Amino acid sequence: MGFVVVMWAIVLSACGFLIAFVAPLDSLLGIHNRIITSLIQALIAVLLVVALVMVLDRIKKLYIMRKLKI
Numbered sequence: 001m002g003f004v005v006v007m008w009a010i011v012l013s014a015c016g017f018l019i020a021f022v023a024p025l026d027s028l029l030g031i032h033n034r035i036i037t038s039l040i041q042a043l044i045a046v047l048l049v050v051a052l053v054m055v056l057d058r059i060k061k062l063y064i065m066r067k068l069k070i
Contacts, residue, residue, distance in 0.1 A: 003063045007056055014052050018045060 021028070022044050026037040 003059070006059065010052065010055060010059075014048055018048065022048075 022041050025041055025044075026032070026034070029037070029040075031037050031040075
């Protein structure tokens with residue numbers, strides 16, 4: 001049960017980061033060009049998703065190794 005809770009906590013924290021910091025990026029950086037802002041937002045979102053997948057895969061491997069006693 002703890003495995004699922006940790007995974008959901010990581011996913012929800014990543015979503016919170018995207019909503020809190022990436023969505024209002026144009027006002028934080030002062031960039032008024034929507035194309036540049038959207039490209040930066042998309043790049044951050046893609047990098048976050050890749051990092052999220054890598055972290056969750058690592059946690060899954062640790063969980064499986066622990067359950068199988070490897």
